[in-house]
Structures are given as structure tokens and as C-alpha cells.
Amino acid sequence: MIAFRPFSRPPALAAPQSAAVETVLSIRRPGVQTVALAVSSPHSGTEYPDDFVRDSALDPLTLRRSEDSFVDDLVAAAPDVGAPLLKALFPRVYIDVNREPYELDPKMFGEPLPDFVNAASARVAAGYGTIARMVATGAEIYRAPLTFAEAEDRVRRLYRPYHTALDALANDTLRRFGRVLLLDCHSMPSVGSSAEKDAGRMRADIILGDCHGTSCARALTADVAAFFTREGFRVTLNDPFAGGFITRHHGRPRQGRHALQIEINRALYMNEMRLERSAEFPAIKAVMSRLLAWIGPVATRLPGA
Numbered sequence: 001m002i003a004f005r006p007f008s009r010p011p012a013l014a015a016p017q018s019a020a021v022e023t024v025l026s027i028r029r030p031g032v033q034t035v036a037l038a039v040s041s042p043h044s045g046t047e048y049p050d051d052f053v054r055d056s057a058l059d060p061l062t063l064r065r066s067e068d069s070f071v072d073d074l075v076a077a078a079p080d081v082g083a084p085l086l087k088a089l090f091p092r093v094y095i096d097v098n099r100e101p102y103e104l105d106p107k108m109f110g111e112p113l114p115d116f117v118n119a120a121s122a123r124v125a126a127g128y129g130t131i132a133r134m135v136a137t138g139a140e141i142y143r144a145p146l147t148f149a150e151a152e153d154r155v156r157r158l159y160r161p162y163h164t165a166l167d168a169l170a171n172d173t174l175r176r177f178g179r180v181l182l183l184d185c186h187s188m189p190s191v192g193s194s195a196e197k198d199a200g201r202m203r204a205d206i207i208l209g210d211c212h213g214t215s216c217a218r219a220l221t222a223d224v225a226a227f228f229t230r231e232g233f234r235v236t237l238n239d240p241f242a243g244g245f246i247t248r249h250h251g252r253p254r255q256g257r258h259a260l261q262i263e264i265n266r267a268l269y270m271n272e273m274r275l276e277r278s279a280e281f282p283a284i285k286a287v288m289s290r291l292l293a294w295i296g297p298v299a300t301r302l303p304g305a
Contacts, residue, residue, distance in 0.1 A: 034082030035296030036177035043068035077289035098244035103129040110145030178304035179256035190267035205233035209243035209261035215251020256305030
């Protein structure tokens, strides 16, 4: 099982280059970046703030149901093939960096929210805004209302440093190679929850999201789908996950910026109830390593800006 590692609130973060950034994210770089590829694992963090765990209505194991468990390990070969790997150390259930910075549910707060807050998104309605109201099982997280100051604090300390680092990796890759592919890596429950449009349905092995062809060259998405099909997996495109904020924000193919979201079915590599790696984990990790080794050179030959 993943170690459940609490952490205390770090000091304010000045910039992504500061030592304090190491408390909230991890960047593993190759000795020399040789491919136009950057890899992101935004939902695999396991370091939970002490006060969050103490004040939650849920036990630690239930809080962890929203994690993309072990995804950072599945794609750990990225630096070995010449690409940087960015990982959030904090958990998605505390703040979700794959949302707009202020997708917030007014029902969670004991005060009116500022006008700039997006309170009407489908993600907020489902309970999964920037600060989630519930975990993947549908259980409510908080005992008491939050203040907007708490939300702002999480955005400042965690959300913005992650995106600053991700922007820097993408922009540096674009400068080096004239193009960049951001591979945003996630996992998904094997069955849709009651809050999702595929409720109760068994999911494909792999779901690729390119925002319906707007965030990544369609030919590349098709090539990645063909790769997984050759490996023996069932693949679908953009349904039910077409790509989140990271994919939409970074994907501008006409500018040489491609972003592709990969959702891996958790049943392929882990016990979803116990949150433990299964016997199949090494085989799935080997597939992901082969994907990274193959896609790096492909990304480097994409049309440039």
C-alpha cells in the first residue's frame, strides 16, 4: 500500500526555483533532454496535510480513493528516455491542479465567493471542483464549511507552483525543439461512479483525451491508440474523459504545442479496494515504458511552431 504521509503547512512559496517547491512537487529531469516530450502526473500525490486529515469527515483510506495511485511509478521511465517528469506530492482531494484555479462550489463555503469564481462548471456540479466536495466514492469530505481564504491559500501554495513548473517545462521544451508534447497521465476507476455519465459501466483499458481533436494532432492521437491496441488493450477516445484543464490549457497544435491525456484503468495494475499494486503492475509499467520510449522520438518529429 502507498505510505500515507502527512505533511505540515510549508512556508509561502516565492518561485518554482526555490527550495520550498520541493515540498509540494517533484521534477525529475534527464541529464540531457533529448526529446520534445514532457510528462505530468498531477494526481498521484500522497502527502496529506495534518489538519486536513484531522478535520475531514472521512478516514484516511477513504480520502485516498481519489488518488491516481502509482501513476507516477508507471511513467517513471520518462527521464530514462530523455523527457522530464513532473509530479504533484500533494493529493488531488486537497486541491486539484487539473481544474481552473477557482472552480469552487458555493455550498462548501460559509461566506459568499468572489465574482471571479467559476461556480457553474459541470465539475463543480458533480462535486469535483478545484477543491473537491466529495471523494470518488461519493462520500462528503468536510465536516464544516470552508473559508475562501483557505481555498486561496491552497491555490497560492500548491496549485500555482505546479502550473508554474509545468509551464516552464513545456516552454523550455518548445524553445529547444520547436514543438512539445505534454503527456498528462492519470488513472481511473474500472467502473463509472454514480456521479459520472458512465455510471455503473465497465470502462475501457485506456481512454485517450485530446479535447475532441483540439489539443493534439489527430494523427498522433490515432497513433497512440494504435500503440495500445497492438499491446492488447481496449482503447476509446474522449469518452467519458476528453481532457481536463491541463490538456485544454496546453494543447495548441497550430503553435507546436500538443497535449494528450491518458487514463489507465486501475484494474489493470492495482487492487482498487486495498489500494495496492497487483501482480500485473510490472507488466503494465513495462508497457508504459515502451510507450514513452516510442513516443519521445515521434513527438520530436511533430510539426513545429
